[in-house]
Amino acid sequence: MPMNTRALPPEHDTQSIDARGSGASHLDPEHCRVARLARDPRFDGRFFVAVVSTGIYCRPICPAPTPHERNVRYFASALEAATAGFRPCLRCRPDSAPDSPAWRGTDTTLRRALRLIDEGALSTGNMTQLADRLGIGERHLRGLFQRRFGVSPKAYALHRQCLFAKQLLHQTRLPITQIAFASGFGSVRRFNDTFRQRIGLAPRDIRRQQVEPRAPHAMLQLNLSYRPPYAWQVYRDFMSRRYLQGLEWVEENAFGRHFRWGDARGHFTAHHQPQRNAFRVELALDDLRHLAPVVANIRRVLDLDADCDVIEQHLAASQPELPLMTGLRLPGTWSPFEAMIRAVLGQQVSLIAARRLTQTLIDHLGEPAADGGRYFPDAAAIAAHPLEFLRMPGRRRQTLIDVARATLEGNTHFQGVSGIGPWTRDYARLRGDSDPDVWLSGDAGLRRALVKWPQVNAEQAAPWRSYLLMQLWSLDHEAQ
Numbered sequence: 001m002p003m004n005t006r007a008l009p010p011e012h013d014t015q016s017i018d019a020r021g022s023g024a025s026h027l028d029p030e031h032c033r034v035a036r037l038a039r040d041p042r043f044d045g046r047f048f049v050a051v052v053s054t055g056i057y058c059r060p061i062c063p064a065p066t067p068h069e070r071n072v073r074y075f076a077s078a079l080e081a082a083t084a085g086f087r088p089c090l091r092c093r094p095d096s097a098p099d100s101p102a103w104r105g106t107d108t109t110l111r112r113a114l115r116l117i118d119e120g121a122l123s124t125g126n127m128t129q130l131a132d133r134l135g136i137g138e139r140h141l142r143g144l145f146q147r148r149f150g151v152s153p154k155a156y157a158l159h160r161q162c163l164f165a166k167q168l169l170h171q172t173r174l175p176i177t178q179i180a181f182a183s184g185f186g187s188v189r190r191f192n193d194t195f196r197q198r199i200g201l202a203p204r205d206i207r208r209q210q211v212e213p214r215a216p217h218a219m220l221q222l223n224l225s226y227r228p229p230y231a232w233q234v235y236r237d238f239m240s241r242r243y244l245q246g247l248e249w250v251e252e253n254a255f256g257r258h259f260r261w262g263d264a265r266g267h268f269t270a271h272h273q274p275q276r277n278a279f280r281v282e283l284a285l286d287d288l289r290h291l292a293p294v295v296a297n298i299r300r301v302l303d304l305d306a307d308c309d310v311i312e313q314h315l316a317a318s319q320p321e322l323p324l325m326t327g328l329r330l331p332g333t334w335s336p337f338e339a340m341i342r343a344v345l346g347q348q349v350s351l352i353a354a355r356r357l358t359q360t361l362i363d364h365l366g367e368p369a370a371d372g373g374r375y376f377p378d379a380a381a382i383a384a385h386p387l388e389f390l391r392m393p394g395r396r397r398q399t400l401i402d403v404a405r406a407t408l409e410g411n412t413h414f415q416g417v418s419g420i421g422p423w424t425r426d427y428a429r430l431r432g433d434s435d436p437d438v439w440l441s442g443d444a445g446l447r448r449a450l451v452k453w454p455q456v457n458a459e460q461a462a463p464w465r466s467y468l469l470m471q472l473w474s475l476d477h478e479a480q
């Protein structure tokens with residue numbers, strides 16, 4: 001695996017293309033020009049190229065003939081390009097570009113609002129309910145979006161719904177009616193009108209231009225892009241040491257699992273395709289109304305939206321003595337609840353013992369899937385069982401039950417649950433929330449790595465301490 005400890009040359013300085021605001025004026029046109037002409041995939045999703053003469057906006061990796069610079073405008077996000085009146089390119093499909101963490105910003109409330117909207121908060125609820133979940137007023141919520149993106153939260157939600165629908169039109173055989181509901185629209189008429197207004201074409205126009213082979217009805221097939229590099233072997237090996245029989249599967253170039261999302265059930269297999277800087281995801285889901293948040297969660301589990309160039313430049317500057325492996329990602333767990341249960345089962349035991357305990361829990365309480373696999377036990381199943389089949393201290397079994405009861409009561413941060421210490425809470429954040437700034441100071445594998453690299457300064461690695469942790473774990477074979 002290649003090591004990378006140097007910054008990019010000035011003409012490819014990714015930090016200079018930083019969308020810290022809601023307009024193209026915050027982008028450096030010269031750096032955008034260089035990246036566009038190079039068609040460098042590392043910049044995919046970090047900015048978008050609009051062509052005035054055609055009215056179309058593209059990804060910087062678009063294979064179409066390169067337009068003259070005088071006809072080009074740069075935007076920090078697809079939303080800004082669409083708001084300015086440009087429609088998405090049907091060749092490079094801007095809806096498939098990975099999201100830019102810089103565009104999403106560092107405001108915690110805003111990031112949480114974006115995640116909830118992507119999970120369908122405004123498709124199944126309203127602005128008042130979303131503001132209540134965020135603990136802020138509606139006016140403040142509208143102000144956050146207006147200052148950051150120049151649009152309302154609802155306009156952002158409709159934009160995301162249309163881009164997701166466009167992806168389904170390109171990549172699946174789903175009927176347009178099903179795509180409308182899978183994208184969060186309440187009626188086909190509303191879907192057609194909104195899609196035509198925001199994309200510039202009718203859904204049927206895009207379906208007619210579809211020439212690629214598509215997955216059969218029973219199994220959806222989607223291509224999920226990322227910015228290279230992606231250290232797949234490290235991700236795969238991390239998962240293979242922790243995978244649970246029946247729940248998950250790890251292959252040479254693929255990872256998959258069974259999952260629940262609300263009342264829906266399904267399974268996916270993500271096949272790594274490094275030549276395309278993407279994963280081909282085969283997905284089965286019994287309720288397509290949950291498709292958009294499920295796909296968003298798969299992106300999180302695979303950490304597809306990480307900008308490794310930016311992260312590794314920061315780590316190289318703050319930890320100059322540490323050899324860095326390029327493309328490391330945060331291996332996610334499906335939900336914060338599952339991550340917390342697995343973290344409690346891993347308290348003060350080896351990785352092998354923790355895996356054995358978790359397997360026992362799944363074998364006893366996991367609901368069987370139609371294909372012979374199992375789903376991770378839900379909170380109701382764990383809360384209602386004494387868990388005597390787990391060979392572990394009674395106090396720890398009670399912690400598992402308390403975690404499940406807290407989840408049923410809506411206490412998803414597990415405040416006040418006895419038996420959850422700093423390591424447990426932080427490990428659950430690392431895997432279940434994919435928090436980029438977690439530092440497991442009490443972790444045994446981390447302590448071993450720090451003996452070899454005592455000069456590491458975790459505070460200087462913020463806000464990317466989770467990635468520094470992964471770097472150190474990659475240097476310690478026992479921690480992997």
